[in-house]
């Protein structure tokens with residue numbers, strides 16, 4: 066089975082200093098250290114260097130705080146990420162800045178959607194950029210109290226928002242929306258085991274993946290898996306078992322990966338969600354292509370997704386069994 070710690074966007078080796086960051090003076094001291102590094106983001110896109118035409122892999126770009134002094138970053142829109150040994154890392158949102166304000170600073174680097182480049186970055190870079198994107202997204206969308214509508218202020222280095230209305234003083238923490246993603250398998254009496262893959266209308270052409278869906282209020286994860294599989298494919302499942310999870314800050318989810326055993330095989334797809342679905346053996350999956358390979362065959366989910374992990378670990382398991 067592939068190593069679940071190798072799942073993209075997880076495994077970040079950064080000390081989040083979750084106790085120390087509650088102290089505003091400590092946060093200020095980190096910001097004022099000469100070693101302080103800052104990741105810039107604009108409209109949820111991370112700053113990277115990527116010369117595609119030269120077939121180079123993208124790399125993330127961070128700046129020394131002094132090198133971006135001209136941006137005059139205030140306390141809003143700047144969040145503390147953590148410590149890499151002794152080096153503090155912050156992320157700053159320049160979405161509200163005119164392009165002229167940062168053009169000279171970023172040079173020939175670009176703000177790029179992590180969804181387009183993440184799977185080409187190193188695992189640590191991908192995890193750091195995903196963290197910065199997710200935290201800044203939440204900060205940008207939590208500027209006002211959801212109870213009384215008053216402005217909120219940043220606390221804990223951007224990991225808490227406090228309502229400025231003293232009568233309300235509601236505290237809001239970064240939100241993560243749970244979603245389940247599941248590989249459904251079927252073991253016939255004769256013939257090879259097969260798994261259920263489907264193509265969502267929003268997927269790139271030819272890409273087949275596992276089913277997924279959001280958790281409803283007052284629903285266990287196992288119930289969500291069972292309900293979503295039935296709704297989307299008409300398949301009844303049992304034996305829902307947890308496999309692994311993946312942070313998915315696109316914009317604010319965590320994907321909770323499961324495997325489930327099918328009791329039925331007749332597929333009736335939800336045509337609002339899916340364009341096609343089918344059962345595939347490990348041998349058939351072996352002939353699938355890669356996203357972006359230009360071929361005509363079906364392709365596997367992208368390498369940075371937990372869907373890919375669920376498919377590959379299933380192939381490994383069924384191949385090993387007698």
Ligand SMILES: [Zn+2]
Pocket residue numbers: 210211212213214215228229230233234235
């Ligand atoms: Zn309030």
